[in-house]
Amino acid sequence: MANSKSAYSSPGKQGKFDxxxxxxxxxxxxxxLARVVGLFSGRGYNIESLAVAEIDPKLNISRITIVTxxxxxxxxxxxxxxxxxxxxxxxxxxxxxxxxxxFKEMALFKVVGNNSKKEKALNACKKYxxxxxxxxxxxxxxxxxxxxxxxxxxxxxxxxxGLVSISRTGAVAMTRGSDIFR
Amino acid sequence: xxxxxxxxEIVFKCLEDQGVEFIFGYPGGAVLPIYDELKNYNSVxxxxxxxxxxxxxxxxGYARSSGKPGVLLVTSGPGATNAVTALTDAYMxxxxxxxxxxxxxxxxxxxxxxQECDTTGITRPCTKHNWLVKDINKLEKTIHKAFEVATxxxxxxxxxxxxxDVQFQKTKYQKYKKPKKLNGKTHRNxxxxxxxxxxxxxxxxSKPIFYTGGGVVNSGPKASELLRELVNATGFPITSTxxxxxxxxxxxxxxxxxxxxxxxxxxxxxxxxxDLMINIGARFDDRITGKLDEFSPKSKKVHIDIDPSxxxxxxxxxxxxxxxxxxxxxxTIKTIKKVKPNFVKSNKxxxxxWWEKIQKWRSVNxxxxxxxxxxxxxxYAVQRLYELTKDKDTYITTEVGQHQMWAAQHYKFNKPNRWxxxxxxxxxxxxxxxxxxxxxxxxxxxxxxxAGEASVLMTMQEMSTAVQYSLPIKIFILNNEYMGMVxxxxxxxxxxNYSESYTAALPDFVKLAEAYGCVGLRATTPEELDDKxxxxxxxxxxxxxxxxVDKQENCFPMIPSGKAHNxxxxxxxxxxxxxxxxxxxxxx
Numbered sequence: 001m002a003n004s005k006s007a008y009s010s011p012g013k014q015g016k017f018d019x020x021x022x023x024x025x026x027x028x029x030x031x032x033l034a035r036v037v038g039l040f041s042g043r044g045y046n047i048e049s050l051a052v053a054e055i056d057p058k059l060n061i062s063r064i065t066i067v068t069x070x071x072x073x074x075x076x077x078x079x080x081x082x083x084x085x086x087x088x089x090x091x092x093x094x095x096x097x098x099x100x101x102x103f104k105e106m107a108l109f110k111v112v113g114n115n116s117k118k119e120k121a122l123n124a125c126k127k128y129x130x131x132x133x134x135x136x137x138x139x140x141x142x143x144x145x146x147x148x149x150x151x152x153x154x155x156x157x158x159x160x161x162g163l164v165s166i167s168r169t170g171a172v173a174m175t176r177g178s179d180i181f182r
Numbered sequence: 183x184x185x186x187x188x189x190x191e192i193v194f195k196c197l198e199d200q201g202v203e204f205i206f207g208y209p210g211g212a213v214l215p216i217y218d219e220l221k222n223y224n225s226v227x228x229x230x231x232x233x234x235x236x237x238x239x240x241x242x243g244y245a246r247s248s249g250k251p252g253v254l255l256v257t258s259g260p261g262a263t264n265a266v267t268a269l270t271d272a273y274m275x276x277x278x279x280x281x282x283x284x285x286x287x288x289x290x291x292x293x294x295x296x297q298e299c300d301t302t303g304i305t306r307p308c309t310k311h312n313w314l315v316k317d318i319n320k321l322e323k324t325i326h327k328a329f330e331v332a333t334x335x336x337x338x339x340x341x342x343x344x345x346x347d348v349q350f351q352k353t354k355y356q357k358y359k360k361p362k363k364l365n366g367k368t369h370r371n372x373x374x375x376x377x378x379x380x381x382x383x384x385x386x387x388s389k390p391i392f393y394t395g396g397g398v399v400n401s402g403p404k405a406s407e408l409l410r411e412l413v414n415a416t417g418f419p420i421t422s423t424x425x426x427x428x429x430x431x432x433x434x435x436x437x438x439x440x441x442x443x444x445x446x447x448x449x450x451x452x453x454x455x456x457d458l459m460i461n462i463g464a465r466f467d468d469r470i471t472g473k474l475d476e477f478s479p480k481s482k483k484v485h486i487d488i489d490p491s492x493x494x495x496x497x498x499x500x501x502x503x504x505x506x507x508x509x510x511x512x513x514t515i516k517t518i519k520k521v522k523p524n525f526v527k528s529n530k531x532x533x534x535x536w537w538e539k540i541q542k543w544r545s546v547n548x549x550x551x552x553x554x555x556x557x558x559x560x561x562y563a564v565q566r567l568y569e570l571t572k573d574k575d576t577y578i579t580t581e582v583g584q585h586q587m588w589a590a591q592h593y594k595f596n597k598p599n600r601w602x603x604x605x606x607x608x609x610x611x612x613x614x615x616x617x618x619x620x621x622x623x624x625x626x627x628x629x630x631x632x633a634g635e636a637s638v639l640m641t642m643q644e645m646s647t648a649v650q651y652s653l654p655i656k657i658f659i660l661n662n663e664y665m666g667m668v669x670x671x672x673x674x675x676x677x678x679n680y681s682e683s684y685t686a687a688l689p690d691f692v693k694l695a696e697a698y699g700c701v702g703l704r705a706t707t708p709e710e711l712d713d714k715x716x717x718x719x720x721x722x723x724x725x726x727x728x729x730x731v732d733k734q735e736n737c738f739p740m741i742p743s744g745k746a747h748n749x750x751x752x753x754x755x756x757x758x759x760x761x762x763x764x765x766x767x768x769x770x
Contacts, residue, residue, distance in 0.1 A: 012475045080491035086311040
């Protein structure tokens with residue numbers, strides 16, 4: 001046992017990290033996002049991406065989707081701590097590998113170049129529901145919806161076709177089939 | 183048309199309806215409208231502190247000793263930031279506080295106005311919830327909600343920030359009706375199946391132990407009664423965390439003393455070797471578990487807690503039971519009576535070996551120390567204080583450090599709500615203002631702050647509060663001129679480099695007492711200690727007792743950092759016996 005010069009115990013073994021998508025239904029009130037995000041930063045949890053918007057203007061409910069990584073114990077803590085927040089109504093948790101859930105992110109790519117480059121870029125995007133949102137003589141703004149790693153890949157691939165600017169959202173999630181999360 | 187009330191009036195209407203008798207506070211620009219209304223509400227008495235941190239700790243002391251929420255009233259900016267330490271302290275130790283703070287007028291929020299700060303932003307991580315009330319029509323509902331959040335589920339502090347213009351605006355007040363059913367943030371979702379499983383585990387165990395914590399105290403006096411019944415009905419040994427002391431009688435044979443870093447040898451060894459650990463309202467804090475990988479390796483663990491997020495946070499348990507301690511123990515006792523009326527008899531044989539083992543550990547007498555006839559040993563001082571006050575219904579608060587551990591080791595509590603100490607946050611300066619709050623709640627009881635001279639200087643100004651309201655608190659200072667716990671760690675871990683842990687130029691505490699208008703006493707020898715303590719007890723005014731103790735004394739036993747429960751370091755007596763010399767100490 002090495003001499004410890006601390007009044008605190010040394011860290012134990014760390015478990016395996018998994019990626020989870022946490023969905024939180026909250027009252028859309030001042031400071032609610034700060035409460036959720038503050039809980040993550042305050043307790044040292046990760047946030048890989050974040051998407052939030054009001055989904056029910058009548059009941060003032062917002063839906064926050066957070067992609068996070070952690071050991072099973074940490075993920076469990078995240079859920080339980082979130083449930084303790086007063087404006088939180090419910091918390092859902094999905095593993096990234098979960099086949100019953102659809103995950104999507106959206107990205108906007110601005111491509112600048114001649115026609116050939118622009119078309120090549122558009123072609124490369126085709127399989128990700130590509131939509132041209134803006135067109136000029138020498139540029140496209142292309143919207144795609146895809147998984148995180150697919151967008152990662154596209155943003156690499158499109159460099160050679162004149163990609164000059166990227167804007168992307170955090171992931172949003174929804175279960176497949178007729179079931180909803182209660 | 184019904185009468186219109188100002189925001190300030192609504193604050194007091196709410197406090198009245200919540201049954202609040204005392205508020206601890208300090209006026210300032212942004213709360214003046216509220217202070218202006220104070221005269222019209224006789225049922226609410228205001229205690230003027232000398233610093234907002236003192237208001238917070240006093241409210242904590244009030245809450246912990248009375249079981250009611252503590253209320254504090256502070257102004258914007260520095261008033262609110264001064265309260266942050268107390269709010270965090272209450273958050274860590276699960277104490278229900280309602281902090282009402284003034285804020286600059288709504289139109290000035292965000293402009294860096296005079297005495298403006300982002301109060302809800304600053305206090306967000308140290309409260310259960312907080313509110314900035316910008317709409318007068320939401321004020322009443324918000325304050326009542328604040329009391330509900332503070333007192334239900336796992337209790338804790340909340341804050342309501344009220345801009346000055348809202349305090350002036352007027353609206354109607356609806357008579358408050360206490361909600362019958364508490365909403366979804368309370369957790370009572372254990373089932374009979376859980377209880378059956380617990381009893382199954384209990385009847386199978388041959389080395390069981392109860393490990394109880396502050397949750398028993400927070401659950402109310404009934405929980406402590408039921409706990410005694412349960413422990414007696416099972417014949418199991420019981421240990422308690424620092425916060426749980428008093429929920430089970432400290433002088434009972436089944437009680438092994440406090441566990442943890444400075445807990446008893448028998449409690450920690452029993453925790454390590456047990457085959458069934460029943461955690462009731464404790465949270466597997468790092469001062470309790472020591473090295474997590476080696477924490478009680480052979481036991482089945484049951485965790486009873488009202489807060490689901492406490493389950494599996496630090497230690498993985500086999501049977502979680504989420505619920506209020508009173509209800510869970512009640513259900514357990516009922517089921518035992520029904521299913522196993524002869525539990526003690528049938529189990530006695532099974533756990534008799536376990537008790538033999540425990541007695542062996544107990545015979546080490548790990549709280550023992552080498553007494554002296556020349557200097558007062560701090561442990562001796564606490565023991566004498568205990569012996570001379572145990573027949574009164576005494577309330578003890580402490581500061582943080584060695585004296586706190588000695589108090590926990592040597593003062594034996596028989597009732598809950600008699601022991602107020604800052605365990606989670608470890609706030610030096612907690613005990614004096616907490617004693618003020620305790621004395622406010624129990625004006626005719628003996629209230630003693632067992633203090634260290636370093637801690638107590640952090641909030642010494644509250645003596646002035648005690649004098650103003652004739653609160654006869656007793657500040658019993660174990661004065662060793664060092665920040666004792668810091669000094670101890672430096673001796674054991676940092677090669678006796680006592681960096682900045684000695685306080686030169688300490689005040690003369692007896693003269694200080696006189697300057698505050700209270701009574702100063704000093705004891706320098708063991709011989710005169712008893713007489714001086716008796717004099718202190720018989721003084722019907724606030725007292726500062728300067729007890730000059732051994733400067734070098736260390737707090738033993740202890741679990742050295744990074745070690746497990748069964749690797750305790752014992753005191754000097756035992757070290758001599760086992761010939762652990764100076765070298766042994768460097769192994770810490």
